[in-house]
Amino acid sequence: MIDNIGKISEEARESFASVGSSDKLEELRIKYLGKRGIMATLLKEIGALDNEHRPAAGKAINDARRAISSYFDEAKARLDTVISGKSRVFDYTLPAYPFPKGFLHPCTQVMDEIVDIFVEMGFRVELGPEVELDYYNFEALNTPRDHPARDLHDTFYISEDVLLRTHTSPVQVRVMEKVDPPVQMISPGVAYRRDADVTHLPMFSQVEGLLVDRGVTFGHLKGVLMEFARQMFGENRKTRFRPHYFPFTEPSAEMDISCGVCSGKGCRACKGTGWLEILGCGMVHPHVLEMVHYDTEAFTGFAFGMGIERITMLKYDIADIRLLLENDLRFLKQF
Numbered sequence: 001m002i003d004n005i006g007k008i009s010e011e012a013r014e015s016f017a018s019v020g021s022s023d024k025l026e027e028l029r030i031k032y033l034g035k036r037g038i039m040a041t042l043l044k045e046i047g048a049l050d051n052e053h054r055p056a057a058g059k060a061i062n063d064a065r066r067a068i069s070s071y072f073d074e075a076k077a078r079l080d081t082v083i084s085g086k087s088r089v090f091d092y093t094l095p096a097y098p099f100p101k102g103f104l105h106p107c108t109q110v111m112d113e114i115v116d117i118f119v120e121m122g123f124r125v126e127l128g129p130e131v132e133l134d135y136y137n138f139e140a141l142n143t144p145r146d147h148p149a150r151d152l153h154d155t156f157y158i159s160e161d162v163l164l165r166t167h168t169s170p171v172q173v174r175v176m177e178k179v180d181p182p183v184q185m186i187s188p189g190v191a192y193r194r195d196a197d198v199t200h201l202p203m204f205s206q207v208e209g210l211l212v213d214r215g216v217t218f219g220h221l222k223g224v225l226m227e228f229a230r231q232m233f234g235e236n237r238k239t240r241f242r243p244h245y246f247p248f249t250e251p252s253a254e255m256d257i258s259c260g261v262c263s264g265k266g267c268r269a270c271k272g273t274g275w276l277e278i279l280g281c282g283m284v285h286p287h288v289l290e291m292v293h294y295d296t297e298a299f300t301g302f303a304f305g306m307g308i309e310r311i312t313m314l315k316y317d318i319a320d321i322r323l324l325l326e327n328d329l330r331f332l333k334q335f
């Protein structure tokens, strides 16, 4: 029996020394040191020996048990350093840490989608500065200093002539200054207004559009924007154009889509009207074209501008615009 114990102990030493994973280590521990393991079974067998041999066998088993426990401790310590990364040995059998996959912010997704739709229709992407001159933000857009429409913009002024742009419309002017017609551009970007409540943010995103060419009519404007609405919101939504006022377009309109919540019957989301406003648009005012020295006899154009946060809210039925900025993952993960 004592010979046998020596063999078992030696075999255990080799097994623990070469074990490579915590699962295998646990298997070995149960095999040798468990309640019904090899050592426990040997101890029970002592009872069958005669009195003379019992003490020596008992001592041999206890010694072997202590030795095997220490092999186990060594193996465990070795694997623990592997797991905590203090050693270059790597336990490939460990499960990987869960790795959360990232995704784009819902507003970025909507912005990309809008840009894709217009690029497909032949619009070029143009960008402009967020810190803008009064001239481009207002003056060249037919909104001189004493114009009442300026009051609607709640402008952040940096100095008398410099401000944070209140819309992306100034990019129209910057582009027309640079290139001769025809022009067909969109301009995605950020704008700023001193405004903050459930439907307004002080910093928000817009996509601006402009098309100037010979013979451009309001019919072209409607065709482009209805196709945009169809692609963005689906076949089932109706659109309508309502007369409106913007200093830089004449005539001007706002475009509505039928409410997706109540299918146009009237509900809280559409304030009982059955319609939701999605953008402003119109035929470029001849003064704006004159400011960039375009021949207003030969060329006409249309323009439009839309708020990305607003369109995101409509698309996903979000009640409070501020949710889009709080970066709460429980909210963002739904998109």
Ligand code: DAH
Binding pocket: 166, 167, 168, 169, 208, 209, 246, 248, 249, 279, 280, 281, 282, 302, 303, 304, 305, 306
């Ligand atoms: N700039 C306008 C705004 O921020 C939106 C807009 C309306 C842009 C009509 C346009 C347009 O280009 O033609 O409210």
